[in-house]
Amino acid sequence: MQEAVEKGLINKKYRKNMIKVALFYPSIYSVAMSSLIFHKLYFLINELDDIYLERFFMPSLSGKPVSMRSYENGMPLKDFDYIIIPVHYELDYVNIIKALIGSNIEVISSKRSKPKIIIGGPTITANPEPMADVADVEIIGDLEAVWEKIIDIFYNERIEPSYGLYIPSLGKHEVRAAYSNNFNSSTRRILTKETIFTxxxxxxxxxxxxxxxxxxxxxxxxxxxxxxxxxxxxxxxxxxxxxxxxxxxxxxxxxxxxxxxxxxxxxxxxxxxxxxxxxxxxxxxxxxxxxxxxxxxxxxxxxxxxxxxxxxxxxxxxxxxxxxxxxxxxxxxxxxxxxxxxxxxxxxxxxxxxxxxxxxxxxxxxxxxxxxxxxxxxxxxxxxxxxxxxxxxxxxxxxxxxxxxxxxxxxxxSYDPFLAIVQGSIALSDRDVIKYLIEISINGNSKVYWRSLIKKGLSNIALKERKEPFPWDHIKGFIDNxxxxxxxxxxxxxxxxxxxxx
Missing domain, CATH: 3.20.20.70 (Aldolase class I)
Structure with missing residues (x-):
């Protein structure tokens, strides 16, 4: 990817013993730079002392796993202490796994000591289970309501369940979705012409x-x-x-x-x-x-x-x-x-x-x-x-x-009906969907291979009636079943x- 002309960047130089945080949006540059939360995270993390941040994007949305290097300086993803990932679209889960495999990072958190992976976004809030075996921490609800706890994780490695933070390694446990009345933004943005939205x-x-x-x-x-x-x-x-x-x-x-x-x-x-x-x-x-x-x-x-x-x-x-x-x-x-x-x-x-x-x-x-x-x-x-x-x-x-x-x-x-079924199948699934996501990531994100996974049972949950309890019932919000x-x-x-x- 040819680097875009950007304005508004923070130029922080790496110093020895700084905590390295990778901000990874699991899509291409133009999509990532259209995301308001991606801009917000960039500036929030860069405000922190002794934290060094670089950004990561998918070079493309097709193909097999790829070794990920930072947009700023080409640092390998595996060299970071934390990876924080905002995600809005279930099919982007595959991009997360492709990035980890291609970067020689263990996908399953129980087998991985570093980097620690923090994932959030609306699809995670609705159902954190499809990515539960990958994440060390999943943010449930508004970022602003849990930001101080995320900072504590960065500095002290204190990973424990609390309001708005789900720790999947502990098994399914009740967590209440966090919300904030103070979601004021700022006027800090990285300006680039290569965006989908303004x-x-x-x-x-x-x-x-x-x-x-x-x-x-x-x-x-x-x-x-x-x-x-x-x-x-x-x-x-x-x-x-x-x-x-x-x-x-x-x-x-x-x-x-x-x-x-x-x-x-x-x-x-x-x-x-x-x-x-x-x-x-x-x-x-x-x-x-x-x-x-x-x-x-x-x-x-x-x-x-x-x-x-x-x-x-x-x-x-x-x-x-x-x-x-x-x-x-x-x-x-x-x-x-x-x-x-x-x-x-x-x-x-x-x-x-x-x-x-x-x-x-x-x-x-x-x-x-x-x-x-x-x-x-x-x-x-x-x-x-x-x-x-x-x-x-x-x-x-x-x-x-x-x-x-x-x-x-x-x-x-129109949206492809086949991809609609794939998306629904992932969205409605429990942790066992991870085997399909890893398989498609290794073999290439093609419709042909998705169809083979459909035949193996990926779509069963989407195309049938569902009964309680649901995989996401331990996530509590302002409404109930x-x-x-x-x-x-x-x-x-x-x-x-x-x-x-x-």
Whole structure:
């Protein structure tokens, strides 16, 4: 990888006896440098005395294990005392194992004295078991709430279970997900042009809605909103320092009680921002006009499915309201990006027809360009759907193709149904999944080899009903299985599922 031009780095020289910490994002450089938590960790760790940090990225996402060397100075990964890994995507677990094998580091923590490996992120919080045999420490919940304990581990090697810290070598033990009300960021970023996304500013954590498929909304409760003064100040400072557009980050940022004021402040101060998917039922003429004034070219919303299925999932917005939103977007010359989910339990052929019909109505509302993204449902742990099987690959593919053939759009994308099943299989698994992850890491991360693992039983857990206890039940949050079960029963009633779970 050719080194990118970067600004904002901390130049700390290594001194004898410093503790060496590797900050490893298990994906390629452009993805890692788009991650707000990766930037935050870089600066937090570099603040510590007698700690020396270097960064690691995957050179590519294909191929067999590779010897990992640091981005800064080419130091071998195995020479570090600690490896801290933020991860957001279950398939990146394979990249972690490939990096360890290729660097001649023992994968299984019980056989490894050094380096100590600390892993965190939303997928780990939801279910730490797939990577439990690899990690010495798994962070459950918010980094800010456990940061002082992580520092203590660095300096004193005091690895013990506590609030927000899971120590897998002790076996399954109860740990409560940590959360923090103080998740203010700073304006320190490493600036590089080689990113997937722009500089991020966090607006909120959690989500006030309870869509039954959304893992992050359930594991990140309670919903917390940052103060508007902090948000606007951070955007303003990042714009000034880097002269770059800033992305607002949050699951449903337009649920922020002062969302309109944020937009008005950005308009009045001529700030450069971009926005993620917005909750359609919270949009009105004033918001969409503000978005247009701020230079947004595309409005992104997630209708998910037909009106019937949408209500069952937890999005109580009518087709007519979505069409009205499209009319407003057209009024201000905005394109529309639409996210849909298919292969939902209880889904019928008429629902697929209704999706296609909705895109036609949206096109007739005057939208010049529709980007349609259709993705199969991936059932995740700690959601109301955790009891249900995923649909098989052929049915997923058939449904996506039907929508693609019958809908109105200028641009179409979808997620590979096969990878959806692989992802769901890992997400829902216990510790025994590690044998598959090691095998795929050694033999090359190819679809052909993944299929051989599917035949060996990798997908069994994803394609069948599941019963309690779940592999992740020892992880405690602000909701429990009783809450999720009640949500599931409501979903089952609304969707009209034709069978009961055993």
């Amino acid at each position: 500089l991020g500013v966090e607006v909120m954590r959690g989500c006030p809605f309870n869509c039954v498929f959304c893992m992050e909304s359930y594991i990140s409760k309670p919903t917390r909103y940052r103060k508007i003064e902090e948000i606007v100040s951070e955007i303003e400072e990042l714009n000034r320092k880097y002269n770059e557009k800033v992305s607002l980050i949050g699951l449903t940022i337009n649920s922020h009680p002062k969302f309109k004021i944020i937009l008005k402040e950005a308009k009045d101060k001529n700030l450069k921002i971009s926005l993620p998917s917005l909750r359609a039922e919270l949009l009105d003429n004033e918001v969409i006009e503000l978005l247009s004034t701020l230079g947004q070219q595309t409005l992104t919303i997630a209708p998910e499915n037909s009106e019937r299925v949408r209500y069952a999932l937890g999005k109580e917005i009518s087709d007519e309201n979505i069409i009205n939103t499209a009319r407003l977007a057209s009024k201000y010359n905005l394109n529309l990006k639409l996210y849909f989910i298919t292969s939902i339990p209880g889904e019928k052929e008429e629902d697929l027809q209704n999706i296609a019909n909705l895109t036609r109505s949206i096109k007739m509302a005057g939208i010049k360009k529709i980007h349609l993204s259709v993705n199969p449902l991936i059932i995740k742990p700690r959601t109301p759907l955790q009891w249900l099987p995923m649909e098989d690959e052929n049915k997923m593919r058939t449904k996506i193709n039907y929508i693609k053939k019958n809908s109105y759009y200028e641009d179409f994308t 009783k809450f999720l079960w009640d949500k599931f029963l409501l979903f089952r009633e609304r969707i009209g599922l034709g069978y009961s779970l055993h």
